[in-house]
Amino acid sequence: MFIGVDVGGTNTDAAIIGDEIFTLKVPNEEGIGGIFRKISELTNLKEGRVVVSTSLPLNLLLSKASQYPTCTVIIPGPGLNYEKKGKIISGFVNHRGDIVEDIDVAEVRKIFEQTSYHNVAISSKFSVRNARIEDVVFQLAKEYFDENVIALSHHTGGLNFPQRISTTVVNAKIKKTVFELTNTIKEFAGDFFYYKGDGGIIPYQIALHNPSELYNSSPAAVAIGAHFLTREKDALVIDIGGTTTDFVMIEDGKPKIIEKVEILGEKTLVRCVDSFSIPFGGDSAIENGRLLPLRKGKPVAFGGDNFTLTDVLNLEGFEIGNHRKSIDFARNLNINSNEILESFVNVIVKGIESVEAERIILTGYLGKFLSAIISKKAGVSAIVPEHSEAVNAVGVAISRISLTMYARFDTEIGRATFNGEVEDSKFKQGSLPSDEEFIEAAKDKVLEVARTYGHKDEESVKVIYFNSYTVVRGGLKKGKIADIVVQIEPGISQDVKW
Amino acid sequence: MVTGIVYHEKYLEHEQSPTHPERKERLAYTMDQLIEEGIFEDPRIILLDPFEASIEDVLEVHTREYVDFLRRESKKGGFIDWDTNIPVGVFEIALLSAGGALRAAKAVMDGEVDNCFAMIRPPGHHAKPYTGAGFCYFNNMAIMVKWLLKNGIKRVMILDWDAHHGDGTQEIFYEEEKVLFISTHQMPLYPGTGFPYEAGTGRGEGYTINIPLPPGTSDEGYMMVLNEVIKPVAEEFEPEFIAVSAGQDNHFTDPITGLALTARGYAEIMKESVKLSEKYCDGRLVAILEGGYSVESALPYTNLGIIAAMAEMDISYIREPLNYLPQLKWRRKESALIKLQSNINDVIKVHSRYWKCFG
DSSP: OEEEEEEOSSEEEEEEESSSEEEEEEEGGGHHHHHHHHHHHHSOGGGSEEEEEOHHHHHHHHHTGGGSOEEEEEEOOSSSOOGGGSEEOSOEEOTTSOEEEOOOHHHHHHHHTOTTOSEEEEEETTTTTOOHHHHHHHHHHTTTSOGGGEEEGGGSOSSOHHHHHHHHHHHHHHHHHHHHHHHHHHHHHSSOEEEOTTSOEEEHHHHHHOGGGGTTHHHHHHHHHHHHHHOOSSEEEEEEOSSOEEEEEEETTEEOEEOSOEETTEEOSOOEEOEEEESOOTTEEEETTEEEEEEOSOBGGGTOSBOBHHHHHHHTTOOOSSHHHHHHHHTTSOOOHHHHHHHHHHHHHHHHHHTTOSEEEEESTTHHHHHHHHHHHHTOEEEOOTTGGGHHHHHHHHBOBOOEEEEEEETTTTEEEETTEEEEOSSOTTOOOOHHHHHHHHHHHHHHHHHHTTOOOSSOEEEEEEEEEEEEETTEEEEEEEEEEEEEOOOBOTTSOO | OOEEEEOOGGGGTOOSSTTOSSOGGGTHHHHHHHHHTTGGGSTTEEEEOOOOOOHHHHHTTSOHHHHHHHHHHHHHOEEEETTEEEOTTHHHHHHHHHHHHHHHHHHHHTTSSSEEEEOOSSOOTTOBTTBOBTTBSSOHHHHHHHHHHHTTOOOEEEEEOSSSOOHHHHHHTTTOSSEEEEEEEESSOTTOOOOTTOOOOGGGTTOEEEEEEOTTOBHHHHHHHIIIIIHHHHHHHOOSEEEEEEOOTTBTTOTTOOOBBOHHHHHHHHHHHHHHHHHHSTTOEEEEEOOOOOTTTTHHHHHHHHHHHHTTOOOTTOOOOGGGHHHHHHHOOHHHHHHHHHHHHHHHHHHTTTOGGGO
């Protein structure tokens, strides 16, 4: 059983996929606990594979980032000046991953003794080659802060110190929220996975180290779900939600990905689907005869007392929710429903034209009602998949584990490093392995980690980066260095029947 | 300030032999450092792709016989001298290296960038019109300078800071008054030329300035040369373009030389060069990588220092890790300053005939 849960801006969608697909929608006001209680009434969560997409709470948190001041500790050693990014302390890991300058414990303590901070981000240069210095500072930080508000840069990805710093700051700010969310979900679901912004899933244990990976995960889920349900390989997916409408392109069956996303005004190492949104959805309020880019509450048709875009559709002859209530409510209002609907459709059409899409997939709870109008107006073919109101949750349920591994082998010193964690290398000190042997070793490692979390696919490891060179001393070859980035790509789990 | 960096992965492919000092991983550690510092994503930096130099541009410097020889030998592999093999395929990479220098010059001339660092291999400053030598095949610097002279620049000042004398570049412009060639280099050392009395000939008399450096010359010595020779001459020559042969084998960890420049010192002299370029040439400056064989200890920090200084970034944190400092203490010689002062006096004596500033 595959269970996908996507916490959106207004509602939470869930999909339970076995031989059949069952979906449900729960208003967010019931809280995460309420949502999971509802789902567990339908299925035994602990027997299925549970995946949760939660980008929205993180996005909301980031919009209030200044309320969560971060103590940014930077261990740059020689190089450029990082004083503007945080508090510089001594210590240095060089490009080989050797600790060549030690930290000054008293200096570190002095920083942590200032208690005005909410969270801590610790970043050492070349920590992905050796995270030891970060770990030492982490141990000291724990004496002053809760472990769940401390983020370390070696968990965030590859080389690029300024971007590792900014990603670590994001992680530090959101880590506690994700931690608490994780504990709540674990109570219902046991071990589970989080959905990433690039469409893959990761075990919660890994997400807790690098929670920024969850950024923008809902549009990714919609794209994967739309591809799964329609088999369409190239199309623009338009997800009309409660608060926003999201647009995501799928190309050759995969959502288009952007790297190095800017968050809080800084470039980060976050990668996620390339999506854009308009601030209008089914719950967008209508006031003085105009569609407003904000949600004031539930539509009248769903028991609320705010007239919304959904209610406008009911005036136009659709039968969404309790459509009579919408009509009754509108009697005393002077509403030109046709004009409002047209203004909304025009914004959607502009979005379609901006990416020159020829085919669209409409999802979200208004998707099926608006497909004919949008398709006609934009002059493109439109598809509305089954379960169109919970495509996002379907996407969440059916995706496979996706892990990225930054591996480095240095046979001169007999060291292997995987995402900053130093291990003894399987290659003998002084040996000169071939490039193929290095690549195999990196692939084996990422699969070994993935298998511990239930990954079964054997053929899906992709080499994203490879570089190797010989270490020569005194005219003699003393070893080889190889840097490899391997990734189990996001995609649809092989265990899902489709 | 926007600084261009010309670089291509193909520059890592060239290798004379796996254990040759000028081998492919020369830039591998540097690239690690630059990527980790986020250099290639800094708004002050633009990464530029090189192109292969045209044979026409190469022939402005080298003889057709040599170009044909190199092309032919490069197909099967060959030999120029004890230091300089001809590995298969080097002809194309040498063209890409020379083209990298041209790309840098064009980017500056077109205003695409303010200045530019051509991080290219193989190096070029020992290459003469009729032969390669000392790890060099085509003289990238000379090919670029000839191109600049053909494209409207009237006076170019070449600062060759490689630890080895830039004998190839000197020979090419020895009779040229539009090119002021200034070289600081360790003496004695390969190729054995570069005495103060080598001062140019014919129309070029006085436009070659050689300042030999004793082993152990440190940052202080380089600043002395800059203040006492280079800056006064630059003021008088009023270059329209400054071209730096930015060899980095003068670093105190270099295994085949004996100088004692630090990464910070390197950044400081580049900063001074940038200031000169702003004063006389509207900032037009290109630095070209030449030698530098301390691939792991020096190059990551010196290359970063050069780029940071060119892009007017803060260089106050540019240094080597502290564990190298004992080596600096050993390499740096106070006595070198006394010998250097005497060398500078010799240079001034030779050149007082040509330059009012030394009169």
